[in-house]
Amino acid sequence: MPDLFPEDLKRWHYFESKLTNIFNAFSVEEIRTPLLESTELFSRSVGNSSDIVNKELYSFLDRNKESICLRPEGSASVIRAIIQKKQEHEKHKLWYQGPMFRYERPQKGRFRQFHQIGVEYLGFQEGVSEYELISMVLQINQSIGISDYTLKINHLGDANAKESFCKSLVSFLEPHVNELHEKDQTRLSSNPLRVLDSKEESTIELLKNAPKFEDFISMDSKLFLEGLVSAFKDQCNIQIDQSLVRGLDYYTGIVFEAVSNELGAQDAFLGGGRYDNLSKQLGGKDMHSIGFAIGAERIIELLNMDGFSEKIKVGFIVSEQHINQKTYKIANDLRLANSGIILETFLSDGSMKSQLRKANKRRCSHAIIIGEEELKNNQAILKDLSKEGGQELLSLQDLINQYTSL
Numbered sequence: 371m372p373d374l375f376p377e378d379l380k381r382w383h384y385f386e387s388k389l390t391n392i393f394n395a396f397s398v399e400e401i402r403t404p405l406l407e408s409t410e411l412f413s414r415s416v417g418n419s420s421d422i423v424n425k426e427l428y429s430f431l432d433r434n435k436e437s438i439c440l441r442p443e444g445s446a447s448v449i450r451a452i453i454q455k456k457q458e459h460e461k462h463k464l465w466y467q468g469p470m471f472r473y474e475r476p477q478k479g480r481f482r483q484f485h486q487i488g489v490e491y492l493g494f495q496e497g498v499s500e501y502e503l504i505s506m507v508l509q510i511n512q513s514i515g516i517s518d519y520t521l522k523i524n525h526l527g528d529a530n531a532k533e534s535f536c537k538s539l540v541s542f543l544e545p546h547v548n549e550l551h552e553k554d555q556t557r558l559s560s561n562p563l564r565v566l567d568s569k570e571e572s573t574i575e576l577l578k579n580a581p582k583f584e585d586f587i588s589m590d591s592k593l594f595l596e597g598l599v600s601a602f603k604d605q606c607n608i609q610i611d612q613s614l615v616r617g618l619d620y621y622t623g624i625v626f627e628a629v630s631n632e633l634g635a636q637d638a639f640l641g642g643g644r645y646d647n648l649s650k651q652l653g654g655k656d657m658h659s660i661g662f663a664i665g666a667e668r669i670i671e672l673l674n675m676d677g678f679s680e681k682i683k684v685g686f687i688v689s690e691q692h693i694n695q696k697t698y699k700i701a702n703d704l705r706l707a708n709s710g711i712i713l714e715t716f717l718s719d720g721s722m723k724s725q726l727r728k729a730n731k732r733r734c735s736h737a738i739i740i741g742e743e744e745l746k747n748n749q750a751i752l753k754d755l756s757k758e759g760g761q762e763l764l765s766l767q768d769l770i771n772q773y774t775s776l
């Protein structure tokens with residue numbers, strides 16, 4: 371669970387500002403749900419047999435002996451919130467962000483507390499919403515300079531197709547159970563579709579002859595999947611991946627994941643899909659649902675900051691400590707005059723020379739210098755730190771005017 375320091379958060383803020391612009395352009399509105407949820411919410415949605423619920427949930431009994439957990443993902447919480455507000459009949463385009471918790475074995479790119487930024491479109495049946503969400507994913511990646519990635523996509527069919535495929539996969543694998551890696555043997559009995567995700571050589575070999583999803587889904591689903599691929603193939607590396615099932619039980623229909631070679635073993639920086647049955651499963655009314663979530667730590671690792679321009683910074687230097695308290699109002703007036711500039715005060719810490727050194731180190735473009743004499747005459751010095759020796763003595767009013775137009 372890494373700490374995030376100011377230098378890390380610069381990248382986070384840059385990323386978040388790009389995202390919020392895109393969400394606004396798509397008319398997607400923010401929702402905030404609690405970090406704590408009932409454990410049952412995730413066993414009924416993500417699935418009891420999934421790793422996320424089975425092994426990775428941070429759950430505990432509260433004082434009232436109710437089983438509570440730290441949320442491992444955001445989609446189930448959003449659906450719960452909409453059901454609770456009795457708004458399943460309405461259409462919603464929502465986004466959320468925040469920490470998620472999974473008790474996974476920590477490694478590069480895999481944390482027990484990590485952050486997701488997710489989008490959920492509710493009330494939109496299969497069709498144009500898939501196109502819109504994939505366009506949004508492409509725009510997000512483009513806006514932060516990520517071009518070298520693969521968008522894997524698959525169609526899981528409806529709930530019946532998924533079940534028939536699952537049965538057929540089990541019948542195929544059971545006679546070969548001893549050839550499977552131990553981990554995959556467990557998966558076969560608890561969550562057979564997850565065997566398709568295996569990274570074990572022997573399992574991969576065996577799966578070459580296994581039944582394929584495409585033989586179980588309808589022609590309409592197949593054509594829809596192919597239509598999506600051909601619509602986006604000129605804009606990104608989009609590939610059908612028959613083994614893409616995703617680790618959460620609630621998906622039916624289109625599923626997708628963006629992966630990058632630059633991330634190492636944990637290469638997925640975003641994943642999502644359609645989950646039309648979840649609302650009903652959680653006791654709500656039927657509600658078409660589709661969405662995706664970005665793993666913030668992973669995408670920020672890939673972020674390109676070329677388009678980032680820092681705000682103008684000005685150092686506020688008070689050259690004599692005993693007048694320090696009398697100058698706070700001048701700093702305040704400057705900040706009110708132009709809040710777009712960062713006015714860095716050193717709180718009269720050290721000599722004028724050392725404060726100037728700090729201003730240079732903090733990459734201030736200008737310094738405002740006030741000593742006893744200037745304060746007495748309602749004046750200040752404005753020094754351009756980019757030019758050797760360039761400075762002007764100004765009245766406070768002129769200083770504010772110049773500061774406003776820096």
Ligand code: HAM
Binds near residue numbers: 443483618
């Ligand atoms: P997910 O694939 O489990 O999907 O998570 C989405 C993303 O969160 C992953 O692609 C990955 O980047 C990041 N992630 C997951 N676990 C970790 C971890 N332990 N450490 C760091 N990053 C991690 C979901 O959670 C679905 N709720 C997505 C969704 C939204 N589907 C429909 N709507």
